[in-house]
Amino acid sequence: xxxxxAIASKRQLLVEAAAxxxxxxxxxxxxxxxxxxxxxxxxxxxxxxxSSKEELFFAVFEWIDGQIRHKVDAAIAxxxxxxxxxxxxxxxSAAIISEHRELFSMNLDFWxxxxxxxxxxxxxxACRILYARYRLLVADVIRRGQADGELRDDIxxxxxxxxxxxxxxxxxxxxWFDGSMDPVAAVDSFxxxxxxxxxxxxx
Amino acid sequence: xxxxxAIASKRQLLVEAAAxxxxxxxxxxxxxxxxxxxxxxxxxxxxxxxSSKEELFFAVFEWIDGQIRHKVDAAIAxxxxxxxxxxxxxxxSAAIISEHRELFSMNLDFWxxxxxxxxxxxxxxACRILYARYRLLVADVIRRGQADGELRDDIxxxxxxxxxxxxxxxxxxxxWFDGSMDPVAAVDSFxxxxxxxxxxxxx
Amino acid sequence: xxxxxAIASKRQLLVEAAAxxxxxxxxxxxxxxxxxxxxxxxxxxxxxxxSSKEELFFAVFEWIDGQIRHKVDAAIAxxxxxxxxxxxxxxxSAAIISEHRELFSMNLDFWxxxxxxxxxxxxxxACRILYARYRLLVADVIRRGQADGELRDDIxxxxxxxxxxxxxxxxxxxxWFDGSMDPVAAVDSFxxxxxxxxxxxxx
Amino acid sequence: xxxxxAIASKRQLLVEAAAxxxxxxxxxxxxxxxxxxxxxxxxxxxxxxxSSKEELFFAVFEWIDGQIRHKVDAAIAxxxxxxxxxxxxxxxSAAIISEHRELFSMNLDFWxxxxxxxxxxxxxxACRILYARYRLLVADVIRRGQADGELRDDIxxxxxxxxxxxxxxxxxxxxWFDGSMDPVAAVDSFxxxxxxxxxxxxx
DNA sequence: TATGAATGAGAATTCATTCAT
DNA sequence: AATGAATGAATTCTCATTCAT
Numbered sequence: 001x002x003x004x005x006a007i008a009s010k011r012q013l014l015v016e017a018a019a020x021x022x023x024x025x026x027x028x029x030x031x032x033x034x035x036x037x038x039x040x041x042x043x044x045x046x047x048x049x050x051s052s053k054e055e056l057f058f059a060v061f062e063w064i065d066g067q068i069r070h071k072v073d074a075a076i077a078x079x080x081x082x083x084x085x086x087x088x089x090x091x092x093s094a095a096i097i098s099e100h101r102e103l104f105s106m107n108l109d110f111w112x113x114x115x116x117x118x119x120x121x122x123x124x125x126a127c128r129i130l131y132a133r134y135r136l137l138v139a140d141v142i143r144r145g146q147a148d149g150e151l152r153d154d155i156x157x158x159x160x161x162x163x164x165x166x167x168x169x170x171x172x173x174x175x176w177f178d179g180s181m182d183p184v185a186a187v188d189s190f191x192x193x194x195x196x197x198x199x200x201x202x203x
Numbered sequence: 204x205x206x207x208x209a210i211a212s213k214r215q216l217l218v219e220a221a222a223x224x225x226x227x228x229x230x231x232x233x234x235x236x237x238x239x240x241x242x243x244x245x246x247x248x249x250x251x252x253x254s255s256k257e258e259l260f261f262a263v264f265e266w267i268d269g270q271i272r273h274k275v276d277a278a279i280a281x282x283x284x285x286x287x288x289x290x291x292x293x294x295x296s297a298a299i300i301s302e303h304r305e306l307f308s309m310n311l312d313f314w315x316x317x318x319x320x321x322x323x324x325x326x327x328x329a330c331r332i333l334y335a336r337y338r339l340l341v342a343d344v345i346r347r348g349q350a351d352g353e354l355r356d357d358i359x360x361x362x363x364x365x366x367x368x369x370x371x372x373x374x375x376x377x378x379w380f381d382g383s384m385d386p387v388a389a390v391d392s393f394x395x396x397x398x399x400x401x402x403x404x405x406x
Numbered sequence: 407x408x409x410x411x412a413i414a415s416k417r418q419l420l421v422e423a424a425a426x427x428x429x430x431x432x433x434x435x436x437x438x439x440x441x442x443x444x445x446x447x448x449x450x451x452x453x454x455x456x457s458s459k460e461e462l463f464f465a466v467f468e469w470i471d472g473q474i475r476h477k478v479d480a481a482i483a484x485x486x487x488x489x490x491x492x493x494x495x496x497x498x499s500a501a502i503i504s505e506h507r508e509l510f511s512m513n514l515d516f517w518x519x520x521x522x523x524x525x526x527x528x529x530x531x532a533c534r535i536l537y538a539r540y541r542l543l544v545a546d547v548i549r550r551g552q553a554d555g556e557l558r559d560d561i562x563x564x565x566x567x568x569x570x571x572x573x574x575x576x577x578x579x580x581x582w583f584d585g586s587m588d589p590v591a592a593v594d595s596f597x598x599x600x601x602x603x604x605x606x607x608x609x
Numbered sequence: 610x611x612x613x614x615a616i617a618s619k620r621q622l623l624v625e626a627a628a629x630x631x632x633x634x635x636x637x638x639x640x641x642x643x644x645x646x647x648x649x650x651x652x653x654x655x656x657x658x659x660s661s662k663e664e665l666f667f668a669v670f671e672w673i674d675g676q677i678r679h680k681v682d683a684a685i686a687x688x689x690x691x692x693x694x695x696x697x698x699x700x701x702s703a704a705i706i707s708e709h710r711e712l713f714s715m716n717l718d719f720w721x722x723x724x725x726x727x728x729x730x731x732x733x734x735a736c737r738i739l740y741a742r743y744r745l746l747v748a749d750v751i752r753r754g755q756a757d758g759e760l761r762d763d764i765x766x767x768x769x770x771x772x773x774x775x776x777x778x779x780x781x782x783x784x785w786f787d788g789s790m791d792p793v794a795a796v797d798s799f800x801x802x803x804x805x806x807x808x809x810x811x812x
Numbered sequence: 813t814a815t816g817a818a819t820g821a822g823a824a825t826t827c828a829t830t831c832a833t
Numbered sequence: 834a835a836t837g838a839a840t841g842a843a844t845t846c847t848c849a850t851t852c853a854t
Binding site for chain 5: 836853
């Protein structure tokens with residue numbers, strides 16, 4: 001158990017060092033020796049815990065995914081109206097984006113890893129599953145609101161959910177390129193518009 | 204003039220061949236020789252027209268940007284209500300995504316190119332400007348609607364515009380990972396929700 | 407044709423440079439850059455002509471095999487009694503061993519390449535075929551001598567042929583380890599003994 | 610004494626485990642950790658008994674050499690005619706080759722170790738001495754036969770001895786490449802030919 | 813004495829780029 | 834202008850060896 005913990009913590013040490021370096025320089029420009037140096041270990045040690053640079057990269061992906069999922073789940077842990085949960089999801093996500101811009105920059109690398117790398121399908125599959133999960137999470141909230149009578153039921157929940165999830169991803173991209181953007185404020189306006197309608201007249 | 208045209212057309216030939224190969228294999232996995240072969244020219248010839256692989260990649264970026272901008276502009280060329288223009292922008296974008304999935308997969312590479320490549324800042328700057336332009340375009344439509352009294356004016360146009368643009372980018376990402384998604388249908392539900400409000404009661 | 411010749415000659419240049427370096431330092435201790443340097447070309451150039459170090463090593467194997475086969479064939483080109491042909495094969499082989507000790511030292515590497523390398527089966531197969539060919543060549547001479555009535559026909563030609571071929575291989579090994587050995591003299595005594603019998607009394 | 614024996618037996622344990630792994634995968638493809646695992650000890654323990662992989666490899670060489678030498682010595686332990694002793698040496702060697710093909714495959718590695726390894730000269734020297742010893746052993750038998758009047762004395766004993774020893778080495782090589790060969794049968798024909806003469810007419 | 817986690821030297825290979833023709 | 838042969842910088846990964854426990 002002590003051993004297992006030691007191994008797990010060394011793996012975690014490497015994942016965090018890797019996240020740091022990858023998020024700063026991007027996957028391609030990062031050398032394995034850079035990660036080793038950041039973790040304070042020798043180059044060979046990295047390979048004792050991860051069989052390749054890409055394997056470690058994937059571990060970073062899973063680690064970040066887990067963290068974000070945890071925060072999003074927390075945002076809707078308390079019972080509430082569907083509209084409040086939707087706003088909570090949007091706000092929580094924007095907050096994460098705002099606080100961890102450098103972490104979200106890794107998205108760009110994860111996505112690119114699905115293109116022409118040896119791990120192509122591994123990242124593709126993981127992303128496909130990840131997005132399906134988030135779409136389902138949002139769509140379920142919407143469907144609950146529709147069942148409760150709070151939300152209009154003449155609208156396809158899955159379609160709207162897809163765009164809400166999309167919006168958060170795209171927002172992180174824009175925040176990466178433009179450090180002056182305030183994702184929390186933008187999301188707030190968006191939530192108000194989406195829930196209440198942009199148009200003055202009901203339609 | 205004839206010469207200039209010949210040069211321009213050879214550059215264009217290379218850009219289109221490059222777009223084809225880059226979009227299929229991704230930036231990293233694409234070899235300059237692959238592009239040369241696809242264009243039917245010798246490897247050295249590529250360097251007669253572009254000084255580096257990244258320079259050519261950037262030319263592809265600009266070419267695709269121009270094409271998309273053109274289609275979006277066309278979508279709002281005709282005078283119409285702000286809400287119709289918003290829907291038109293969403294629908295036109297979804298249609299492009301749907302019809303040119305492979306082209307949009309290059310987004311992932313463009314974004315990654317802003318991380319750790321020699322052209323890092325060149326791509327970053329271009330993307331920042333590109334997104335600012337789209338946000339402004341959408342925000343202007345919203346502001347016009349607000350001025351016309353069609354749209355609620357208690358909502359920050361810039362914030363909503365940012366999320367609308369985000370949503371379209373994110374949608375392309377999800378479509379890349381999940382070929383079975385229908386962006387046009389999703390966008391249609393989203394437009395209805397956004398314009399009319401998800402909530403039954405006005406808020 | 408000129409091009410084909412240029413490519414062929416560059417490949418040949420590399421094979422000969424490789425044979426030189428491999429035979430001096432052995433396969434493992436030879437760096438690809440050593441071969442490139444010996445050939446007077448850049449390291450990358452080697453890979454333009456051979457896809458890997460082992461591919462080049464195999465080309466050296468085939469080149470040497472071809473040379474030796476040529477000389478052995480020449481030794482029995484002229485019609486002669488079977489016993490003279492056997493002696494000619496032995497003498498010619500010993501002469502090659504004597505004159506090209508460094509080339510024969512590569513045998514040790516070729517054999518070792520059949521053990522645990524990526525090319526394991528390629529070398530194994532090639533060696534098996536090579537030995538089968540030599541055994542057959544010698545056995546055919548013996549059988550002809552038996553048919554002609556010159557050689558005893560109560561002896562299995564294949565078995566003796568195997569040992570004659572073996573003796574020449576083993577001789578090269580011993581000469582590699584002991585530079586003072588004279589293979590030609592040793593082979594001469596051996597041929598006399600083998601043909602005439604070691605025993606004084608016919609048996 | 611107990612300690613010394615314990616050390617000796619641990620060294621022997623490692624040598625036999627190493628022989629097993631080396632003979633299966635070859636020297637280069639064998640990892641020290643493989644040997645440790647085969648011996649059921651930790652990787653570091655190997656270095657408590659042998660200072661390097663090559664040192665251990667050399668120990669395997671000496672162990673196998675000792676075993677073979679023992680069997681060959683046994684083959685000529687009983688007083689007998691020189692011709693019978695020669696046949697006994699050949700037959701005993703073929704039997705060992707036949708029964709321990711995998712052990713003989715290590716020859717290929719030992720030979721290669723004399724080329725470019727850190728132990729180059731150590732292996733070279735050992736092999737040179739080993740072959741000199743076998744040549745002398747065989748030559749002594751021949752000379753005794755010549756002195757006794759059983760064997761022709763117009764033939765150089767050393768030369769024939771060299772080729773007899775060579776033949777046995779080469780036979781092991783061919784058997785390695787071609788598992789279907791029967792060394793015992795081949796050697797029997799060879800012994801008959803060599804002792805009685807291949808030619809029908811005395812020469 | 814036994815261990816195995818940590819190390820880093822070392823080598824093969826790729827491919828963008830150059831430049832002589 | 835067009836070419837593609839030649840180049841070598843740059844990086845991943847392996848594994849023998851060390852040494853703290």
